[in-house]
Amino acid sequence: MRKAFTLVELLVVIGIIAVLAGILLPVLSKARAQSNRVACRASLRDLGASFVMYMADSKGRLPAVNTMPSVQPPLNNFPSIVKLLQPYIKTANKIFRCPSDQITKPTANAPAGFDTYFDREASSYQYNPFLVIYAGKRTQDTLAYSMGHPELLTILDEYEPFHGQAGTKGSMNHLFGDMHVGSVGD
Numbered sequence: 001m002r003k004a005f006t007l008v009e010l011l012v013v014i015g016i017i018a019v020l021a022g023i024l025l026p027v028l029s030k031a032r033a034q035s036n037r038v039a040c041r042a043s044l045r046d047l048g049a050s051f052v053m054y055m056a057d058s059k060g061r062l063p064a065v066n067t068m069p070s071v072q073p074p075l076n077n078f079p080s081i082v083k084l085l086q087p088y089i090k091t092a093n094k095i096f097r098c099p100s101d102q103i104t105k106p107t108a109n110a111p112a113g114f115d116t117y118f119d120r121e122a123s124s125y126q127y128n129p130f131l132v133i134y135a136g137k138r139t140q141d142t143l144a145y146s147m148g149h150p151e152l153l154t155i156l157d158e159y160e161p162f163h164g165q166a167g168t169k170g171s172m173n174h175l176f177g178d179m180h181v182g183s184v185g186d
Contacts, residue, residue, distance in 0.1 A: 033100070037163045040098040040173045044125065044181040047095060047156055050088035052179060064135035065127040070120050071109045078135075081127045081156070098124035098173075100162035117159045125156045125175075153177035 005013075054063065064078040082096055089095055101116040101124040114120035156175040163183075164171035170183045 033163065036099040037170060037173065040100065040124070040158065040162070041181045043095050043098065044156060044173055044175045046089070046091075047085065047125065048175045048179045048181065050085045051155060051175070053088040054085060061136050062131055062134045063127075065132060067126045067129045067132065068107065068110065068121060070111055071107065072111075073109070076132070078132075080122065081125070082122045093122065096123040096125065098158060098162055101158075102160075102162060104160060121159075124158060124162070126159050127156060128154050131155070155179075 055061075063081075063084050064076070065081050065084060066074060066076050066078045067081075068075060069080040082093065097116075097118045101118050103114060103117060103120070106112075111120065116124070117126075118124045154174040154176055158172050158174075160166075161168075161171035163173070166172075173181060173183055175181055
């Protein structure tokens, strides 16, 4: 006598596999999102180390940076943060890329047709545009701006909340003035 699966047994096995896949896919999706968030934080830590080296070479003076170099006409004639920090980075430009980077909000006067900020700006992270007014000033002078709390002053931010809905904990990574990396509310 030949042993074989019946149609009912085959359907039960397929059903069990479908249920297991339904349970595992959301877990894998969350794991991937967490992995991307951690990769972005690691990149920001490396960029923070590069920023510290730049600050040492510039005698503690904040840089003049064009926060969005693709906008036309240019916001200013300053270099991008990528060009400014490039001499201090030993790895390829992948340090400037967040795996979750995606443009969801259009930017006025920016070129269309790009899916990510990295493709458009050569970085997923922007220099805090409010710090441009402190360009050339020593970092101690910015303490007035941060009200004496450099741990609250952001140096680099993701262009958008790449890791969740805006305003939710962990949705957007920042490099803070005391060079720690995190999300507001962490």
